Every structure is written in structure tokens, then in C-alpha cells.
Amino acid sequence: MRPLMLQGHERSITQIKYNREGDLLFSCSKDQKPNVWYSLNGERLGTYDGHQGAVWCLDVDWESRKLITGAGDMTTKLWDVEYGTIIASIPTKSSVRTSNFSFSGNQAAYSTDKAMGQNCELFIIDVRNADSSLAEQTPTLRIPMTESKITSMQWGPLDETIITGHDNGNIAIWDVRKGQKVVDSGSDHAAGINDMQLSKDGTMFVTASRDTTAKLFDSESLMCLKTYKTERPVNSAAISPILDHVVLGGGQDAMEVTTTSTKAGKFDSRFFHLIYEEEFARLKGHFGPINSLAFHPDGKSYASGGEDGFVRVQTFDSTYFENIFE
Amino acid sequence: MNLMKTSWADEVAADYVDGLPPTKVHTDGNFKYVTEYKFNEEGKKVKVVRTYKIQKQTVPKVVAHRRNWLKFGDSIGDKPGPSSQTTMVSEEVHMVFLSSKELEQAHEPQMEEPGKKIAKCRICNGEHWSVNCPYKGTAMDSKTLMESKATAAAAAAVSDTSKTGKYVPPFLKAGGCANNGSAVGGKAWDRDRSAVRISNLPESMTEADLEELVKNIGPHNKLFLAREKNTGLCKGFAFVNFKFRHDAAAAIEILNGHGYDHLILSVEWSKPQS
Numbered sequence: 001m002r003p004l005m006l007q008g009h010e011r012s013i014t015q016i017k018y019n020r021e022g023d024l025l026f027s028c029s030k031d032q033k034p035n036v037w038y039s040l041n042g043e044r045l046g047t048y049d050g051h052q053g054a055v056w057c058l059d060v061d062w063e064s065r066k067l068i069t070g071a072g073d074m075t076t077k078l079w080d081v082e083y084g085t086i087i088a089s090i091p092t093k094s095s096v097r098t099s100n101f102s103f104s105g106n107q108a109a110y111s112t113d114k115a116m117g118q119n120c121e122l123f124i125i126d127v128r129n130a131d132s133s134l135a136e137q138t139p140t141l142r143i144p145m146t147e148s149k150i151t152s153m154q155w156g157p158l159d160e161t162i163i164t165g166h167d168n169g170n171i172a173i174w175d176v177r178k179g180q181k182v183v184d185s186g187s188d189h190a191a192g193i194n195d196m197q198l199s200k201d202g203t204m205f206v207t208a209s210r211d212t213t214a215k216l217f218d219s220e221s222l223m224c225l226k227t228y229k230t231e232r233p234v235n236s237a238a239i240s241p242i243l244d245h246v247v248l249g250g251g252q253d254a255m256e257v258t259t260t261s262t263k264a265g266k267f268d269s270r271f272f273h274l275i276y277e278e279e280f281a282r283l284k285g286h287f288g289p290i291n292s293l294a295f296h297p298d299g300k301s302y303a304s305g306g307e308d309g310f311v312r313v314q315t316f317d318s319t320y321f322e323n324i325f326e
Numbered sequence: 327m328n329l330m331k332t333s334w335a336d337e338v339a340a341d342y343v344d345g346l347p348p349t350k351v352h353t354d355g356n357f358k359y360v361t362e363y364k365f366n367e368e369g370k371k372v373k374v375v376r377t378y379k380i381q382k383q384t385v386p387k388v389v390a391h392r393r394n395w396l397k398f399g400d401s402i403g404d405k406p407g408p409s410s411q412t413t414m415v416s417e418e419v420h421m422v423f424l425s426s427k428e429l430e431q432a433h434e435p436q437m438e439e440p441g442k443k444i445a446k447c448r449i450c451n452g453e454h455w456s457v458n459c460p461y462k463g464t465a466m467d468s469k470t471l472m473e474s475k476a477t478a479a480a481a482a483a484v485s486d487t488s489k490t491g492k493y494v495p496p497f498l499k500a501g502g503c504a505n506n507g508s509a510v511g512g513k514a515w516d517r518d519r520s521a522v523r524i525s526n527l528p529e530s531m532t533e534a535d536l537e538e539l540v541k542n543i544g545p546h547n548k549l550f551l552a553r554e555k556n557t558g559l560c561k562g563f564a565f566v567n568f569k570f571r572h573d574a575a576a577a578i579e580i581l582n583g584h585g586y587d588h589l590i591l592s593v594e595w596s597k598p599q600s
Contacts, residue, residue: 001421005414008400023389033400038393040383042413043406047399064392084398271421282422312416323423 003285004042006311008035013305015057015292019064022297024081026067027311028055034069036081039296039303039313046084050077057098061105066127068108070096076110078130088134090125094118098153101127107140107176109162111150120149122164124176141179152196154205156219163219165193165207171222185222188215194234195292200241208234214248216274228272228279236292242299244274249304251289269293269304269314281323285312346371356380378407520574521567521596527551528587531560540566543580544573565596 009029016027018039028034033047034055053073060067060081067079072095078087092112099110108127114120124141125134145166152165161182162174169189175182191210198205204225208214214237216226228237234250248270267289271281288307295302301315346363353359358378366372385393397404401412448456456462524536533551540546548567553560568574574595582593 002418003416005416006412007414008412021386021389023385023392035399037413041408042415043408044397044401044404044412045395046397046401049399064388082392082395280424282424284419284422285416314419316421319423320421 001315001317003315004313006035006037006042006044006313007309008037008044008047008311009033009309011054012288012307012309013291013311014055016294016303016305016311017058017060018294018296018303019060019081020062020297021064024060024064025294025303025311025313026058026060027305028058028069029305029309030054032071032073034058034067034079036067036084037311039301042313048077048079048084050079050086050089051075053095056096057100057110059100059108061101061127062103063105066101066105066130068099068101068110068127070099070110072096078108078127078134086132087130088132090135092123093121098150100153100155102155102159103157104159107159109153109155111145111153111164114145114149120145122150122153122162122174124162141176143174143179152193152207154196154198157202163196163205163222165196167192169193169209169211171196171207171217173220173222183220183222185217185224188217188224189213191233195236197236197238197294199239200297204239206237206239206246208237208248208250210234212250214246214272216246226274226277228277230266230270232266232289235289236304238293238295238302239274240295240299241297246272246274247293247295247302248272249290249293249306251286251307267306269302281320283314285314286310353380520569520571521565522574522577522593523563523565523596524581525563525592525594526589527560527562527564527591528589529559529562530587531564536564536566539581539586540568540577543568543577545569546573 006025006027009027009031011030013027013029016025018025022039024045025037025039026034027037032051032053032055033049034051035047036045037043038045048067048069051069051071051073053071055069055071058067058069064081066087067081068076069079070076074092074095075089076092076096076099077089079085080087092110094113094115096110097113099108101108106126106128107124109122109124111122112118112120122143122145123139125137125139127134145164148166148168148170150164151167154163155161156163156173160176162176164172164174166172169187169191171185171188171193172181173183174180189207189209189211193207193209195208196205198219203219204216205219206214206216210233212230212233214228214230214234215224216228217224228246228248230248230250232250232252234248236249238247240246251267267286268282268284269290270279271283272279286304286306286308290304290306292305293302301313303311303313305311346365349363350361351358356379358380360376360378362374362376364372364374401409445453445455447454447459449459450461452459531551533549536549536551540549546566546568548565550565551560552563566574566577568577578593578595581591584591
């Protein structure tokens, strides 16, 4: 295969996401401009200009109308996907680490960092009639996180719950209506959770952790189902929507990158079998650790964003589909 | 047919913007060719021909609608199609498929069998320590001792210098220094004088072969066979220190021009390192 290299960022990629149909690919990085690309040919549609700090997270709603981003400039912003204009900019007390639309797109959640004397907090806002007045409105729900800060977040089924992954390796489910914790996984992971991605049907999700493993959890009970072991911190993991495959991306810490050669760095995307927990394939490409991975919703390609600032869109060739797991 | 013929002179004279011919696009079946002219970094005019394959896809209405969105932000002035500034096709990569067997090997770096002994005898290469060797003190032992004489000598030199705790350059070591008395100095001189260099040796030469070759000529102190660092093969030359100078002279007499293993040996006095 010949991957597409998307070179729209000046600094390391923090998150990439496809929209529901998979025709658009969104990427954000530590520079200040999230980008949107046509995933088919790698053409850049535009950049979302307005942030003044590293953009840590983004999410697009299911209609591909609104985009939410959270950044180190202590704002979370809602964007019009088509025109690249700001709908609303919500100020926060510290930098925004995660932000996600609920499945219906009616609500959005974002979490702030524990920094500058502020506690980590989870906010839920109503974005149905979002306009610039959203900045002054009080969020529909605020949940202070007393234990450990949120590093990753997903909405549960039917917009009723939120799954949070924490810096200490904990995973918890919060009831959005009661504002309470309903399930706590305990310490399945020994170190912080870098990423969580749901399977296509939302019944399970895969975590990527600094403790060098990725794990598969049931999204209702938070029971750990499978463990995928590597030797390096895992920065991102994604489940294939069509096959029983999981792709893991990682590498050693970003601060050690310059002192490690590409060969020794293990910057490959690593493919594991979902059920047998065994690695069956690797794919090279990045010069640094992979920070974010996303499967195309049709399962025939996937994209990876790395510390090297590149987004690579890899379309599987027939060998991937013909490969029968022994 | 009344076609206006443009002469080549007119074409050159045509006034292009920035002196470059305009970009031409022409479509041929499923392929689109875009011919562009530009100046490269060296200021030379270059012609760039890009070939695109046109593919038709059936997509949901919303996706088709989104294809027609206008570009914005930093991409606002970009032409339709991927810009070479931001999008590149990278070089071919292949997925490396690992079978479960390979993985096991990769993950378990040669674990030693628990039953296997790590001891190796220096005398008989058996699986026991040299101290416990049944051949200790026998002829076999003395032979290996001979071979390891060079290392032993080196070790002795090191221990000598370590007594004073001061750095001694190699050429002053082992009594080579003039201040160390004539007896010791003379011995060193003698040793140097009774050394011969044998060259044009076969690659497969071993210390044992060399000893075989010179032992009938006379007693020797030291044998040195130069070996390639990586392969361990003979580099084609060796030094022999005889006990007596006349033996060394005899060696040159006998062995110089002697055929050995399809090669003709060349033996000469070993020249001291300049």
C-alpha cells in the first residue's frame, strides 16, 4: 500500500477522528489549528483557526455539522464544520483535555485538567441551539473529579452515561442524570489511560494505557475482557468495525524520541486479534510514536497521527483481508 | 482547410505571465493529465506533468454534498484536488505479517536450557571448570598453556606496571627500558633479534599447524598467528620467537620459499616496529 501523508500540522498530532460516514478526517495537534481532510484523496478541506494553544481533543457530531475542540488556551470551542467558523467559545479554568459529543449530538461533554489550583472537572452542556451565548450559560452538569484527572472520555449508550479513563489507570461510568459514579473498574490498568475507543456497536471499548497494555472492557460492567500486551506505552487503540482486529499505536515517551532510532523505537502500528490477544501484523511508517489512531468506519483503511506531526491514511491491500489468523 | 499555422517564433514571443506557459489540463478516458510549468529552486524552468486516474464512486448524498464544500482557513485559496503542499503519497509500505511461531521466538530470546552447563574447560573444552579437568597438568594442559602464553605474558606485563601504579608506555614494558639494566635489556634485544616473520600462510592456518611447522627447527618462546578480528581466520602471516638466534636463521634458510599447503612461504627477520 502507499499511504497518504497529510502534512498540515507543525507540531505533534494529539487526536484524529473520522466523521460518521468516514469521508472527512479531522486532526488536531499541538499547533493551534485543527484540520479537516477528505479521507479518500487526502485533500485538505480547511483549518479551524481560532485557538491560541495546543489543541488536545476534538469530536464531530454524527451529522458532521458541528465540531468540538478542547485546547490548552483554556477554552473549548464549537465550530461549524462546513465553514470553519466558531459557533461558541466556552472559557474554562484550566486546559481542556477531552471533549465529546453524545451520540445524538444533543449534548456534549468536556473535561478540564487538574492544574493551576483547579480540580479536574467534567462538564456537560446542551448544544442543541448552540450559539455564542453558550459561553455564559451554566453547564447542565458539573462533576468534580477528586481522585485523579480524566485523560480520556467516551459517551455510553443512549446518552445516559459517560465513561471516563483516568490518569491513575481507573475507569469509571457516570450517570449523566444523577451526576454520580455508577461503576468503577478499580485498578485494571497500572498507569494512566491515554485513549479509549468504542467498538462499532458500543458494547465494548478498548483502552490504551501507559502501562504498556491495551485492554478490552465491557462498556456496561467495565469487566476486563482481553489484554493486549506490548513493551512500550500504548498511546492509542482502535477496534476494527468489520473484523476481529485491534490496532495499537504507541512508542516510548515523546521526550526520549530524539535519543532512539526509528528501528528501536517500535513506532509501528501493531495489529492484534481481538479475541486471541495475539499480534499478527505490523505496519511501519511514522518517525515518532503514534499518538492517535482511527479506523475508517468501513474498516478498509485506517489513519494514524504521530508525534512527528504527520497523519498517515493507510488503505489495506488484499493481503490484509486474505490473511487468515492461525 | 484554412488553418492558421502558428510559427515557432510566435510561440516563443507569446507573452506568458511570469514567462511561464499556462497550465494545461487534458482528459483522456479515465486519466487526467495536468501539465504545469514552474521554476525550480535553481531558477530553471521545469515542466511538471501530473497524471490522475479518475474514479467514480457511489456515495451517500450527504457525502456527495460535502465534496462540494468550499475550502476555508489555510486552504482557502487551494485549487480543487489535493495540494502538493499538504498531501503526499508516501513510499510503498508493506504490512509485516507475523505467524505465532515467529512471535514466540521474538519474545523469548534464547532461554538457556536449565540442564545445560555453562562451564567450559580451557584445557579439554569439556563441560566442567578447568580446575576440575582430568587432563590438568598433562601434556594436553601444557599445550594449551603454550597457546595462552601470549595472553599470560601480557597479563604479567600489566601486573608489573600495576605494582608501581604508574602508566608505562608499551615500548618501555617488560624491561625494554634502557634504564632497567643491561641484562634485562639485552634479553629483550635478543628476543627481538631471534624473531622471524612468516608470511603467505593459508587462511586455514592454526596455531597448532604453525607449531608443527617450526618445532623441528628449534625451541621457540612465542608464536603469534595474526587472525582476522571478525572471522577468526588467519590473516596470512605469523611471528615466531625462537630461543636462539641461530635457530631463527635456520628457519629462514629452510622455510623461505618452502611450499606449504599450495602456497610458497616467505620467511624473513622480523623488523622491529618503527
